[in-house]
Amino acid sequence: MFTLLMSDLRAKQALYGQYGTPCSLPKAILADGTLANVLVRLQGQLVRWRLAPLALLPHVLNKWLNGCVIGVKTQFGPGLVLIHPVGVVINSAVRGGRNVWIESGVVIGDNRGGVPVIGDDVFIGSGAKVIGGLRLGDGCKVGANAVVTKDVPPGKTALGIPAVWR
Template sequence: MKLLLSDLRAKQVLYGEGGPPVSLIKVVLADGTLANALYRLQAWLARLGLAPLALIPHVVNKWLNGCVIGVKAQFGPGFVLIHPVGVVINSSVRGGRNVWLESSVVIGENRGGFPRLGDDIFVGSGAKIIGAVTVGDRARVGANAVVLHDVPAGHTALGIPARMRAPRA
């Protein structure tokens, strides 16, 4: 429950950027919140060693939200599915704090290697992060980018295949 509350607070921060504060009720009713809750439920059940039971919220998330997150995928507090439709995440993926994903993001394994995402990450709509890559803290992945190599901390990955853009000074 603590992780889900941190997810909701992070979404509240996201929705309040550049404007007046947003109520927690608005965040609870927003797109993606049910997908977040179902992910946290499946992760909790998997941590308890109830992986077969964790498949229930996994399947419900797929049916209701079009969102597939592997049962053993791990994300820290502040995980936000801004729009869950089309999101696909492999079970081996590990993410830090405040990972924010737009719609149709794919984060997947390739040849046994899987992505690791740091803290304070934003991934734009349609982006793909594939294989044994690390996305450093405070990095951004642009919409429709295809990340096949590491993204250094603070950099932005853009294009197909993704090229790195250094942070502005």
């Protein structure tokens, strides 16, 4: 769990440092979303240890303290960044790759049994909805408030309602 948390913090440093001054580790730790990340990783670890009922504690704390609901069985690779966790809702069956950056108000959910699979190096903008059995390809971006219901190829940007990619 510590390794995952450190990779999440390094990804947050990269995010915050990409447009100017490098971001220090203490700044990344104190930035918005870090507590949400810690609680997501803790609930995932408890599920892996077959202590799923205990995983509900960090799940509920995340809802109360950070305003986000992220399923206890949700899995993301290293480098997950919840930039602003308020309003984020992620279904328990969602699987994500490494270096996934998620803004506030994002919903990633189920539609008739199909859940999204998120590739590596993906950015999901504020208010976006990613619904159903689709794939967000490696390196893609989802624009703010986009509603994605179909696959987005690697390296493309999905925009609009319904989202189209460019």
